[in-house]
Amino acid sequence: MDGIIRELIPLFEKANTRFLLEQDKLILSGVSERTLCGSLMIYLQEALKATTYSEYYVDVEYNRNNGKVKTIINENIEAIPINCDIIIHSRGENIxxxxxxALEMKKSSNRKSAKIKDKNRLIALTKDRFDDVWSFDGTSHPDHVCRYGLGVYYEINAAKKEVYTxxxxxxxxxHTEVLTF
Structure with a gap:
């Protein structure tokens, strides 16, 4: 998975750079996070085309895992239903x-508790396995979602024209990064 990780950050950053350059007016207009995610999704899909991941999908608010509602395991080993703002995945086609x-987007004006919840979701989604619950065996998908190569927390501060990732x-x-647009 290390090779994948080395490819995912530049892929995301390429798409994000174009998004920030070309959609600054949309970002500053005050539209909803969902609208911004839909726009960023287009840039991510375009960036995928030029990679070995061209068969993957970029989805907004996707919440299915093998036909069931996507779940993660929290720190209390409880199944928590989830959906992410944006995910890039094979929709189960690549075992x-x-x-x-997995990307979670927030505006800087959101409550701190909502931001923490998104960050905790990304921690769970990017784990290689759930301790004693599932580990990758190469033949089956987990009941609860994990093994995302990269998680991105994306916070937009329109007043400062900054994106914190x-x-x-x-x-x-x-690592973290602050970009201006």
Missing amino acids: YQDNLI EYYLRGKLT
């Missing part, structure tokens, strides 16, 4: 690496 990128790999925050 080896179904899930590439956090990158999650293997269940851990690895």
Whole structure:
């Protein structure tokens, strides 16, 4: 999975750079996060075309896993239903690496508790396995979603014309970045 990770960050950053350059007026207009996610989705799909992941899908608010509602396992080993703002995945077609990128978007004006919830979701989604619950066996998908190659927390501050990003790999925050647009 290390090779995948090295490819995913530049893929995301390429799409994000174009999104910020070409959609600054949309971002500043005050539209909903869902609208912004739909726009960013287009740039991510375009960036995928030029990679070995061209057969993957970019979906907004996707919430299915093998026909059931997507769930993660929280710190209390409880199944929690989820959907992500944006995901790049194979929709179950690639057993080896179904899930590439999970992105959670927030505006800076959102409540701190909502931001923390999104960050915790990204931690769970990017774990390689759920301790003693499931580990990758190469033949089946987990009941609860994990193994995303990259998690991205994406916070827009329109007043400052900034986007704050956090990158999650293997269940851990690895680095942060602030971009202006």
